[in-house]
Amino acid sequence: MSGITRxxxxxxxxxxxxxxxxxxxxxxxxxxxxxxxxxxxxxxxAARNLADHGLRVxxxxxxxxxxxxxxxxxxxxxxxxxxxxxxxxxxxxxxxxLVDWAGAETVRVRSEPRAAPGTSVDGAAPPREDESAADxxxxxxxxxxxxxxxxxxxxxxxxxxxxxxxxxxxFDWWSAPRADFRVxxxxxxxxxxxxxxxxxxxxxxxxxVRWSGGGVELVVSGPGGTERxxxxxxxxxxxxxxxRAADVAFDPPLPAAHRDAIAALDATDAVKLLMEFxxxxxxxxxDTLAWDGDLDVWSVSRLSxxxxxxxxxxxxxxxxxxxxxxxEDDRFDAGLRALGEAAGQAPPDPxxxxxxxxxRDPHSRGAYLYVPPxxxxxxxxxxxxxxxxxxxxxxxxxxxxxxEGAYDSGYDATDGLLADL
Numbered sequence: 001m002s003g004i005t006r007x008x009x010x011x012x013x014x015x016x017x018x019x020x021x022x023x024x025x026x027x028x029x030x031x032x033x034x035x036x037x038x039x040x041x042x043x044x045x046a047a048r049n050l051a052d053h054g055l056r057v058x059x060x061x062x063x064x065x066x067x068x069x070x071x072x073x074x075x076x077x078x079x080x081x082x083x084x085x086x087x088x089x090x091x092x093x094x095x096x097x098l099v100d101w102a103g104a105e106t107v108r109v110r111s112e113p114r115a116a117p118g119t120s121v122d123g124a125a126p127p128r129e130d131e132s133a134a135d136x137x138x139x140x141x142x143x144x145x146x147x148x149x150x151x152x153x154x155x156x157x158x159x160x161x162x163x164x165x166x167x168x169x170x171f172d173w174w175s176a177p178r179a180d181f182r183v184x185x186x187x188x189x190x191x192x193x194x195x196x197x198x199x200x201x202x203x204x205x206x207x208x209v210r211w212s213g214g215g216v217e218l219v220v221s222g223p224g225g226t227e228r229x230x231x232x233x234x235x236x237x238x239x240x241x242x243x244r245a246a247d248v249a250f251d252p253p254l255p256a257a258h259r260d261a262i263a264a265l266d267a268t269d270a271v272k273l274l275m276e277f278x279x280x281x282x283x284x285x286x287d288t289l290a291w292d293g294d295l296d297v298w299s300v301s302r303l304s305x306x307x308x309x310x311x312x313x314x315x316x317x318x319x320x321x322x323x324x325x326x327x328e329d330d331r332f333d334a335g336l337r338a339l340g341e342a343a344g345q346a347p348p349d350p351x352x353x354x355x356x357x358x359x360r361d362p363h364s365r366g367a368y369l370y371v372p373p374x375x376x377x378x379x380x381x382x383x384x385x386x387x388x389x390x391x392x393x394x395x396x397x398x399x400x401x402x403x404e405g406a407y408d409s410g411y412d413a414t415d416g417l418l419a420d421l
Contacts, residue, residue, distance in 0.1 A: 040068020045410030294319030
């Protein structure tokens with residue numbers, strides 16, 4: 001499947017990009033035009049845009065891999081599994097161009113298209129600034145059975161800003177029918193056209209950002225000790241809970257509007273339990289199973305008749321926090337019970353299992369962002385450049401919590417930086 005090309009920043013494109021980047025030098029400059037903090041999808045797309053416009057760019061990543069919360073595990077079983085983001089949402093996602101450039105294949109997740117009829121708020125009275133989405137829908141008289149299924153993948157609507165959802169058209173986005181797709185061979189295949197030829201320093205954790213009108217100096221810790229990286233500009237793509245925890249110090253402190261925005265936003269918690277079985281445990285004609293409990297159950301493996309049966313049991317919000325409070329063995333026992341109830345029969349014990357606790361991951365401190373009541377202006381406030389040298393990008397500046405949202409944010413933020421330069 002092919003999507004619409006929305007990015008002019010990939011100036012070479014496709015095979016030409018990979019061929020040209022393969023011979024790129026290591027670029028050991030002491031000074032950089034731009035330093036990008038974070039090699040997730042946002043950081044990589046930001047660096048790609050800047051490098052393709054001729055700037056000297058270095059990407060500093062605390063992890064020992066790229067991708068951030070796009071994390072494909074190739075060692076768990078013969079089928080790559082996604083410990084983080086897993087789906088392309090809809091046929092119009094901007095990331096389809098990465099599918100094309102990477103030469104990747106996709107498969108559609110076999111389930112009923114997502115829909116929640118009757119939740120359009122077009123023409124309705126506007127929400128109050130501090131009103132939650134749940135209170136707003138109740139005030140409009142929308143029955144809960146017709147509410148969009150935000151809580152299936154995030155916090156309940158009582159924790160979302162109604163004003164933000166209306167401004168961004170989120171009620172319609174969540175309610176509209178949508179097909180989802182997986183990338184065969186691993187979602188991380190889409191990282192190659194973004195990362196190839198870039199200077200990416202792994203295992204480099206930024207501890208402090210010292211900024212002034214003349215540029216930035218980053219204090220970075222790594223295997224070789226502490227070093228300083230200087231650049232004319234800096235793009236920070238840090239997750240919201242990392243910003244809230246002040247894991248990176250800003251000197252001088254960020255303006256009050258930025259600090260208030262960081263304090264107003266938050267991230268949900270999520271857990272994904274991945275289990276491999278030696279026999280099929282889901283119906284042959286479905287990848288997802290409807291279930292009235294708090295956990296979603298779906299297969300991630302049916303890419304060929306000979307693939308092992310790998311099932312993901314997934315939860316977010318309160319359900320995820322309840323699971324994460326359990327010891328790991330009890331957590332998987334709860335996942336097996338959910339699978340058995342959804343499938344209508346008790347599954348066998350898994351032959352392998354794995355998980356990743358994003359809440360305890362020091363480089364994320366949670367899953368993905370949500371916008372609480374009263375915080376609808378916070379993403380835009382955080383996106384404002386600081387002193388003409390410091391730029392923020394990522395879901396905390398957009399409120400988007402999808403891979404395509406991260407991809408778009410990296411380009412959008414650096415388009416502004418390029419215009420400023």
